[in-house]
Every structure is written in structure tokens, then in C-alpha cells.
Amino acid sequence: MKKALIIGANGQLGSDIDSCLLKHNYVTLIPNHSELDIVDFEKIKQYLSNHKPDVVINTAAYHHVDLCEENPELATKINTVAPTNLSIICKEMNIKFIHFSTDYVFDGVKHKPYIESDYPNPLNVYGRTKFEGEKGVMLENSHALVIRISAIYGVNPCRAKNGLNFIQLMLKLAKEKDELNVVGDEIVSPTATYDIANLLPILIEKEVCGIIHLTSEGECSWHEFASEIFNYTHTQIKLNKVDSAFFPAKTPRPKYSVLENESIKSKGIQSLPHWRDALHNYLNNIKN
Numbered sequence: 001m002k003k004a005l006i007i008g009a010n011g012q013l014g015s016d017i018d019s020c021l022l023k024h025n026y027v028t029l030i031p032n033h034s035e036l037d038i039v040d041f042e043k044i045k046q047y048l049s050n051h052k053p054d055v056v057i058n059t060a061a062y063h064h065v066d067l068c069e070e071n072p073e074l075a076t077k078i079n080t081v082a083p084t085n086l087s088i089i090c091k092e093m094n095i096k097f098i099h100f101s102t103d104y105v106f107d108g109v110k111h112k113p114y115i116e117s118d119y120p121n122p123l124n125v126y127g128r129t130k131f132e133g134e135k136g137v138m139l140e141n142s143h144a145l146v147i148r149i150s151a152i153y154g155v156n157p158c159r160a161k162n163g164l165n166f167i168q169l170m171l172k173l174a175k176e177k178d179e180l181n182v183v184g185d186e187i188v189s190p191t192a193t194y195d196i197a198n199l200l201p202i203l204i205e206k207e208v209c210g211i212i213h214l215t216s217e218g219e220c221s222w223h224e225f226a227s228e229i230f231n232y233t234h235t236q237i238k239l240n241k242v243d244s245a246f247f248p249a250k251t252p253r254p255k256y257s258v259l260e261n262e263s264i265k266s267k268g269i270q271s272l273p274h275w276r277d278a279l280h281n282y283l284n285n286i287k288n
Ligand SMILES: NC(=O)c1ccc[n+]([C@@H]2O[C@H](COP(=O)([O-])OP(=O)(O)OC[C@H]3O[C@@H](n4cnc5c(N)ncnc54)[C@H](OP(=O)(O)O)[C@@H]3O)[C@@H](O)[C@H]2O)c1
Pocket: 007, 008, 009, 010, 011, 012, 013, 014, 032, 033, 034, 036, 037, 038, 039, 058, 059, 060, 061, 062, 063, 078, 100, 101, 102, 103, 149, 150, 151, 152, 153, 157, 158, 159, 160, 161
């Protein structure tokens, strides 16, 4: 039986990883943030030598994009220094290290899906500190695995963003309003955390390392995504398509951040479902 330490196990992604690994007969260690802070190098070392997991999965991040601009030092500590240190310790202790990164390492000007070998050019502090984190993790430990994901949604809320995911927010707003404005010029691949979690046992078993992309197939704007949510749930609402300038953002974000899962496909690993199918699954699950 494999033993996995999941850092951030009460988060949106971490909670699905925990349930998925349990289904695959892993023993999971799930300390919360106050019990194990990834910036505390000595405590992490002590924890790993006491518990000796086979794999460490780090979902923890400082990822509220506007707060990262205000606190770049904290963002660097959590998104760059801590994962780099985790990678070093895991290498020393012969533990597989898996770390999550983001589509925000790219600037969005390619307008075609980004592949793993495209060179990042982040537009904000969050993206920059995550990119530095990826480099630190891989430079220190070539057996580590960095997984870039994008626009995730799960059953549990995103703790850093403190609230509902996009789907839950749309369904809530539709109950309160007759009309909604949703951005039509930001293109993403919305991805269910369940689908990411479900692939982890395969990635571990196949000893995949390096940087990989893991998102739902296909792409859509937030407006198209909202439209599919309302169609599938037979929700009556007037949905307007607006430009991102309609909701002025403090921090620049890529307008196109679709990731192509080229690396896993080249290894013969089955990719994730199309975003539309994944959305339907999610809506069926929350209904039940
Ligand atoms: N959300 C997205 O749309 C998105 C998109 C692309 C990539 N990502 C990446 O995906 C990963 C997971 O995102 P998520 O939405 O699941 O995040 P989340 O819901 O905010 O969960 C993050 C978890 O990490 C814990 N944590 C934060 N700082 C920590 C620290 N210093 N030490 C230990 N634990 C700490 C949090 O605990 P507390 O809440 O108790 O502090 C929480 O349990 C992150 O790496 C993020 O950069 C997310």
C-alpha cells in the first residue's frame, strides 16, 4: 500500500485528490495548514522523516492574484521557495514529489493551445512566482512532476478565493437576477478537479516526471461556459457577452490560456474528458 502526503488536502483540488487516492487504496496523510506549513523547512523535514510517505503532493499555493501583487514576498515564499525546498528534501529522502502549477505562467499572446515546451512569460506576480517555483522544483530534482492546470472547479470551494466556483456562482446569480454579463474574450479550458485527481494514480504508477499539462480537452470563453451551464440545467436567464474591459481588473491576466496535454498524449496516457462532458458530469453529481 502506497502512502501519500497531500499538502492542502482541505482545498478545492486537494480534497478530490484525497478521496481519489483513498479509492485507489493509498494511505493518505492530510495535515492542515496550521499543522504543517510548507514554508517551515525544518518541520517539513521532521514530518517526512517521521511519516516516510512514498509520494508528496503539493497543492498549496498563494494564489489570490490581486493579493500576490500586494504581497510579492509572501507569494515568493509560498509559490517559489517552499516548493523548491520540498523538491530538495524529497530528492534527498527518495520520495516522489508532485507539484501543481498554472496556465498563468503564459502571457496568452500565442492564441493557440500552449504545449509544455512553450517558454512561459507570466504577466503578474502570481504567474511569475509559480514559474520560478516550477524551475526550482525541476532544477533540484529531475524525478519531480510539475502539473500545470487551468480554471479548475471542484465540489469543495477554492479556499484562497474564499467562495463559490464559477459554476456555483452562475447558478446562484441566476436565482437572484434576470440578466447576467459574462466575459466572452477570455478563453480557457475549464477542468474538474475530480478528473485531475483521477489521473494521479496512473501518473504515479508510470513514474511520469518533468512538466506536464493536465486540462480538459477543448476550449471556451467564460461566456460559452456559462451558456452551457444554463442550457444543461434548463436555467432561464438573459446572458450577455461582454469584453473583459467591462469588469476592469487590477491585475493583468492572460486572455488566452488554453493548455494542450501534449506530454501525456505522447506517453499513451488517456487525456481528460472534453470540458462540456466534464461539466455535465459535475452538474449531474451536484444534483445527486
Ligand atoms: N483555482 C484555480 O482556478 C487554479 C488554476 C490553476 C492552477 N491552480 C493551482 O492549483 C493548486 C490548488 O488550487 P486550489 O484551488 O485547490 O487551492 P485552495 O482551495 O486555495 O487550496 C489550497 C490549500 O493549500 C493550503 N495552504 C495554503 N498555503 C499553505 C502553506 N503555506 N502551507 C500549507 N498549506 C497551505 C490551504 O490551506 P488554508 O486554506 O487553511 O490556508 C488549502 O488547503 C494551487 O497550486 C494553484 O496555484 C489553481
